[in-house]
Amino acid sequence: MTGPSPGPGTPQAAAPDPGRLSLNQMTTSRWGVREAVEGCARAGIRAIGLWRHKVAETGLAESARIAAGSGVAVSTLCRGGFFPAATAAGRLAAVDDNRAAIDEAAALGTGVLVLVCGPAPDRDIDAARGMVADGIAAVLPHAEAAGVRLAVEPMHPVFAGDRSVIVTLGEALDLVDHLGASQLGVAVDTYHVWWDPQVHRQLARAAGRILCLQVCDWLVPVTDPLHGRGMPGDGVIELRRLRTEADAAGYAGPIEVEIFNHDIWAQPGERVLEQVWASYLEHV
Amino acid sequence: MTGPSPGPGTPQAAAPDPGRLSLNQMTTSRWGVREAVEGCARAGIRAIGLWRHKVAETGLAESARIAAGSGVAVSTLCRGGFFPAATAAGRLAAVDDNRAAIDEAAALGTGVLVLVCGPAPDRDIDAARGMVADGIAAVLPHAEAAGVRLAVEPMHPVFAGDRSVIVTLGEALDLVDHLGASQLGVAVDTYHVWWDPQVHRQLARAAGRILCLQVCDWLVPVTDPLHGRGMPGDGVIELRRLRTEADAAGYAGPIEVEIFNHDIWAQPGERVLEQVWASYLEHV
Numbered sequence: 001m002t003g004p005s006p007g008p009g010t011p012q013a014a015a016p017d018p019g020r021l022s023l024n025q026m027t028t029s030r031w032g033v034r035e036a037v038e039g040c041a042r043a044g045i046r047a048i049g050l051w052r053h054k055v056a057e058t059g060l061a062e063s064a065r066i067a068a069g070s071g072v073a074v075s076t077l078c079r080g081g082f083f084p085a086a087t088a089a090g091r092l093a094a095v096d097d098n099r100a101a102i103d104e105a106a107a108l109g110t111g112v113l114v115l116v117c118g119p120a121p122d123r124d125i126d127a128a129r130g131m132v133a134d135g136i137a138a139v140l141p142h143a144e145a146a147g148v149r150l151a152v153e154p155m156h157p158v159f160a161g162d163r164s165v166i167v168t169l170g171e172a173l174d175l176v177d178h179l180g181a182s183q184l185g186v187a188v189d190t191y192h193v194w195w196d197p198q199v200h201r202q203l204a205r206a207a208g209r210i211l212c213l214q215v216c217d218w219l220v221p222v223t224d225p226l227h228g229r230g231m232p233g234d235g236v237i238e239l240r241r242l243r244t245e246a247d248a249a250g251y252a253g254p255i256e257v258e259i260f261n262h263d264i265w266a267q268p269g270e271r272v273l274e275q276v277w278a279s280y281l282e283h284v
Numbered sequence: 285m286t287g288p289s290p291g292p293g294t295p296q297a298a299a300p301d302p303g304r305l306s307l308n309q310m311t312t313s314r315w316g317v318r319e320a321v322e323g324c325a326r327a328g329i330r331a332i333g334l335w336r337h338k339v340a341e342t343g344l345a346e347s348a349r350i351a352a353g354s355g356v357a358v359s360t361l362c363r364g365g366f367f368p369a370a371t372a373a374g375r376l377a378a379v380d381d382n383r384a385a386i387d388e389a390a391a392l393g394t395g396v397l398v399l400v401c402g403p404a405p406d407r408d409i410d411a412a413r414g415m416v417a418d419g420i421a422a423v424l425p426h427a428e429a430a431g432v433r434l435a436v437e438p439m440h441p442v443f444a445g446d447r448s449v450i451v452t453l454g455e456a457l458d459l460v461d462h463l464g465a466s467q468l469g470v471a472v473d474t475y476h477v478w479w480d481p482q483v484h485r486q487l488a489r490a491a492g493r494i495l496c497l498q499v500c501d502w503l504v505p506v507t508d509p510l511h512g513r514g515m516p517g518d519g520v521i522e523l524r525r526l527r528t529e530a531d532a533a534g535y536a537g538p539i540e541v542e543i544f545n546h547d548i549w550a551q552p553g554e555r556v557l558e559q560v561w562a563s564y565l566e567h568v
Contacts, residue, residue, distance in 0.1 A: 119504070123522050129481070158442040160479035161504040161520045171481045195444035197413070197455045220403070220445040225509060236445045238407050 013240045015281050016255060022047035022075040023276065024214060024258030025054055028269040033058040033066055035269065040072045043273040047075040047254045049214075050108060052101060064107050074110035075254035076151070076187070076212050077101065082118035083135030084128040084165065091131060094118070098139045106146040112211050113143070114151045114187045117166040119159075128165045137179055144183045151187035151211035152176060156195070158225045169193050169202040176209055185211035188246060189258065191229055194218060194237040203245040210251040214258040215239055215284050229259045231275055233283035243284050255284060297524045299565050300539060306331035306359040307560065308498060308542030309338055312553040317342040317350055319553065324356045327557040331359040331538045333498075334392060336385060348391050358394035359538035360435065360471070360496050361385065366402035367419030368412040368449065375415060378402070382423045390430040396495050397427070398435045398471045401450045403443075412449045421463055428467045435471035435495035436460060440479070442509045453477050453486040460493055471496035472530060473542065475513055478502060478521040487529040494535040498542045499523055499568050513543045515559055517567035527568050539568060 023045050025036050033054055040048050048067070055063045055077075067074050080101040085091045098115075105113040115136070120128030136150065143150050154172040155164035166172050172186045186209055193199045195218075203210075217235030219228055232239050243255065257276045264272055307329050309320050317338055324332050332351070339347045339361075351358050364385040369375045382399075389397045399420070404412030420434065427434050438456040439448035450456050456470045472494055477483045479502075487494075501519030503512055516523050527539065541560045548556055 120520065123520050125479075125520075125522070156441060157479040158440070158506060158509060161502050161506065167479055168481065195409075195441040195451055197452065218445050222442060222445065222509060225442060225506060236404065236407050236409075238409070 013244050016243060016284050018281070019046060020253070020255045021045050021277070021280050022049055022254035022256040023273065024049040024078070024256040025051050026078075027257055027259045027264065027276065028272050029265045031269050033063045037066050037070045037072050039269050039273055041070050043270075043277065045072070045273065045277075047073040049076040049078060049254075049256045049258065050074055050110075051078045052104060055104060055108065060104055060107055064109065067108060073254075074108045075256055076112040076114050077105040077108055077110050078114045079116045079153075080113050080139075080150070081115040081164070084118050084121055084131040086121035090121075091135060095135055095138045098135065099142045102139065102143050102146050102148045105148045111147060111149055112151050113148050114153050114212055116153055116155060117164045119162050120165055125160070125165050132166060133175060133178060136175070136184065140179065140181050140183055144181070149211050150184050152184065153187035153189060153212075154192055156192040156225070168196055168198065169206065170198050173202060173205055173209065185209040187212035187214065189214035189216075190237050190239055190242050191216050191218060194242065199242070200245060203242070203249050207249040210246055210249060211253075212256065213243070213246050213251055213253065214256045215243065215280075216257065216259045227260050227262050229261050231259060231264065232257065232279040239284050255280070257284075297528050300527060300568050302565065303330060304537070304539045305329050305561070305564050306333055306538035306540040307557065308333040308362070308540040309335050310362075311541055311543045311548065311560065312556050313549045315553050317347045321350050321354045321356050323553050323557055325354050327554075327561065329356070329557065329560075331357040331540075333360040333362060333538075333540045333542065334358055334394075335362050336388060339388060339392065344388055344391055348393065351392060357538070358392045359540055360396040360398050361389040361392055361394050362398045363400045363437075364397050364423075364434070365399040365448070368402050368405055368415040370405040374405075375419060379419055379422045382419065383426045386423065386427050386430050386432045389432045395431060395433055396435050397432050398437050398496055400437055400439060401448045403446050404449055409444070409449050416450060417459060417462060420459070420468065424463065424465050424467055428465070433495050434468050436468065437471035437473060437496075438476055440476040440509070452480055452482065453490065454482050457486060457489055457493065469493040469495035471498065472526075473498035473500075474521050474523055474526050475500050475502060478526065483526070484529060487526070487533050491533040494530055494533060495537075496540065497527070497530050497535055497537065498540045499527065499564075500541065500543045501567075511544045511546050513545050515543060515548065516541065516563040518563075523567050539564070541568075
């Protein structure tokens with residue numbers, strides 16, 4: 001708290017390995033699975049993070065076939081989660097849906113299913129946090145059997161009321177510790193964690209448990225928290241600092257550029273991939 | 285993490301003391317100082333939280349005279365802060381402005397100035413946090429001389445890029461501890477802290493240092509984080525739980541209802557005060 005320090009976010013930190021770049025499919029949301037996988041292959045992007053609703057549009061078997069024949073690996077499947085519900089039947093339905101998501105991840109050849117844990121069904125956020133823990137515990141045996149690891153994604157607190165009661169990396173790691181399964185880890189998305197004064201020490205604590213790293217930027221001023229994410233470099237996040245801290249914690253896997261933004265979605269996918277490449281090399 | 289518990293947020297917790305209700309002036313933003321103070325007096329609300337830009341419109345001396353003659357106490361003045369700046373001259377200007385705000389608080393007869401600490405001037409959020417600490421340290425002697433306490437307000441992380449780098453109650457208390465001045469404490473606004481898994485233990489830790497309590501609700505879905513706050517009871521915050529925890533931490537001062545919401549602002553002030561009374565008694 002005593003003035004500026006250069007920190008590892010300064011330009012002298014090395015650019016990331018180009019081989020680690022992955023396109024999260026939502027960055028080119030107009031593309032179906034085939035267009036996105038083929039777009040990655042043409043652009044020299046070696047991995048892609050897929051979304052279940054997109055896979056469902058194309059069909060699971062066909063999506064798996066497209067990915068397997070493309071030379072583009074599937075880095076993650078988004079998303080499982082949404083465990084809390086007002087009724088026991090609702091919570092059981094969520095567990096069933098997560099088992100299905102695990103099966104889909106395995107069929108697509110990815111070892112990581114990202115979990116957006118879900119909001120509370122009422123005002124009792126503590127109880128909802130308990131439902132998340134119970135829900136993950138219920139699906140862990142299925143994940144282990146399928147060889148799919150579950151990545152708990154802490155979401156920015158602006159989504160605490162409608163997407164996830166798990167809102168900090170520390171809380172996600174507490175949950176992982178509590179459940180004590182090697183099949184479980186965290187997904188770190190810079191958009192969700194950058195604001196947290198604890199993020200640097202929690203990234204160090206996350207060593208060995210980071211299963212997914214997603215990047216995009218936080219634009220100022222905020223217009224639409226859901227669909228206003230920025231291309232790396234266009235906002236205020238110390239992206240290189242956070243990425244190198246994840247590296248230092250031992251994470252050497254894919255780095256997904258994941259951007260929800262109507263302006264970017266309106267552009268041709270090929271052009272978006274050019275921007276993704278340039279911003280990744282310069283700012284991540 | 286093992287299922288629902290009734291908790292203190294259930295209906296059996298007692299309603300708050302009606303004598304503690306305060307109107308934060310922004311809840312009736314179309315009203316000037318005179319209208320708001322007279323509105324409170326008519327509605328039996330015994331305190332008001334004023335804003336500097338409203339006081340400036342009416343004039344400081346006139347605002348002070350209106351308040352002094354009304355029987356309505358001034359619970360707080362909003363807001364000082366915004367300490368970080370790219371240049372030393374900018375940071376000095378911020379300190380000067382905060383000294384002016386302290387003088388205005390003293391002239392208005394309130395002992396509490398709320399600090400919204402400000403965003404980073406660049407991507408270096410740690411450095412900005414240092415500038416906040418330095419800025420508060422620089423104005424503390426003036427605050428002590430004026431008999432005005434400074435309430436550091438942690439803001440919801442959705443505002444981390446444009447309003448405050450101080451985003452959790454724990455971080456605000458760390459800052460208060462770091463500076464070690466009895467003139468310094470925290471402002472707790474339910475809108476800003478409700479999502480935090482640490483909030484309950486941090487409220488207990490805040491004992492003796494809560495200088496201001498503000499309440500409103502978090503609406504779902506989120507539309508406009510800045511101007512989409514809800515009347516107590518219309519959203520998902522466990523307001524009674526948080527208020528009784530602040531009580532348990534020894535806070536017995538005014539409870540300001542502070543709502544930024546275009547729909548509420550469009551209504552006649554008298555009607556808004558009726559809703560404030562009802563929602564305060566039922567949900568706070």
